[in-house]
Structures are given as C-alpha cells and as structure tokens.
Amino acid sequence: MSYATRQREVILGILRQASQPLTAQEIRERANQNRTGIGLATVYRALKIFMAQGEIAQVEIPGTAPCYEPTDRGHHHHFICQHCRQVFDVQGCVRDLEKLAPQDFQVERHDITLYGFCANCVEGHEQPETK
Ligand SMILES: [Zn+2]
Numbered sequence: 401m402s403y404a405t406r407q408r409e410v411i412l413g414i415l416r417q418a419s420q421p422l423t424a425q426e427i428r429e430r431a432n433q434n435r436t437g438i439g440l441a442t443v444y445r446a447l448k449i450f451m452a453q454g455e456i457a458q459v460e461i462p463g464t465a466p467c468y469e470p471t472d473r474g475h476h477h478h479f480i481c482q483h484c485r486q487v488f489d490v491q492g493c494v495r496d497l498e499k500l501a502p503q504d505f506q507v508e509r510h511d512i513t514l515y516g517f518c519a520n521c522v523e524g525h526e527q528p529e530t531k
Pocket residue numbers: 481482483484485486517518519520521
C-alpha cells in the first residue's frame with residue numbers, strides 16, 4: 401500500500417468512526433492527533449476521491465463549512481450548534497411529513513435541520529427566564 405493510499409485510508413477511517421459529519425479541518429485535526437501529519441490539501445484530495453467513489457457525501461447545510469459523512473449511514477438528519485457550529489447526526493425522522501405537501505403533489509425528498517445548542521454549549525448559554 402503506497403503512502404498516499406495509507407493516508408487516504410486514515411481519512412476514511414476517521415469519517416467512519418466519527419458520530420457526526422466532519423469538516424476538512426476537523427478531519428485534519430483528528431488525523432494529526434495520531435501524529436499522521438496529514439495536510440489540508442491531502443484531506444481535500446482524499447475527500448474528492450471518496451466522493452467520486454460514492455463512499456462519502458457532502459452534507460449541505462447553509463451557514464456551515466462543508467462537512468462530510470459516509471453514505472452508508474441511512475436516512476437521518478442533522479443538528480447544528482449555533483455556538484460551536486458543529487454538526488451532529490439526529491436519528492429518526494418526522495412521520496407523515498409528506499402530508500404537508502399540497503394535495504396531488506408528489507414529495508421526492510426532504511431536508512430537516514435542527515438549530516440550537518449542543519450539550520457542551522447549552523450550559524454557557526443564557527436561557528430566557530420562564531416564570
Ligand atoms: Zn456546541
């Protein structure tokens with residue numbers, strides 16, 4: 401296995417092990433925790449290859465840096481922390497979503513994104529007082 405191939409395997413492994421989509425920068429940081437010394441250009445090159453192979457997909461969420469996840473995760477949605485800007489996986493889906501469409505319309509796909517504060521950030525965030 402060549403050096404480049406091994407680096408790409410590391411990158412794919414990081415995406416598979418992560419419980420959430422990762423940006424290129426986050427992938428690089430995780431790779432370098434194992435002292436792999438992978439540069440951002442290498443990450444982007446690997447992402448391009450894995451996307452072409454259908455191994456990973458880019459998660460398109462307005463207002464966040466492009467992030468990536470394996471395509472075999474099944475149907476799920478995302479939660480965005482408005483403080484740390486991390487993107488988290490949300491399991492499950494809303495039932496009867498198709499019924500929101502006008503009568504005789506055919507729904508082909510949907511996107512659901514939840515916005516708020518993750519468990520790490522919710523404590524520092526001042527909740528509006530409810531009395
Ligand atoms: Zn957060």
